[in-house]
Amino acid sequence: MKDVKAKVRAxxxxxxxLYLISVGLTLYTQNLNFLWIAVAVGGLQLISPATKFCPVYFILNKxxxxxxxxxxxK
Structure with a gap:
């Protein structure tokens, strides 16, 4: 159970x-295209319960x- 908590925290x-980088780059460069990083991460977080797949957990599991x-x- 301890490893699961560490993985969730990571x-x-x-x-x-990733969210902070997206917002920071948007504010620093004033290029709104960097907000697409936040949109993509948010979209992946929304669909991950349905698909049971998360790229970050995939990497952490490896x-x-x-x-x-x-x-x-699975």
Missing amino acids: HDAIVGV MMPDSEPIQDG
């Missing part, structure tokens, strides 16, 4: 950083093979 941190897989598409 997922939340990665997704949060990086932490000894832990219980989360949202591995």
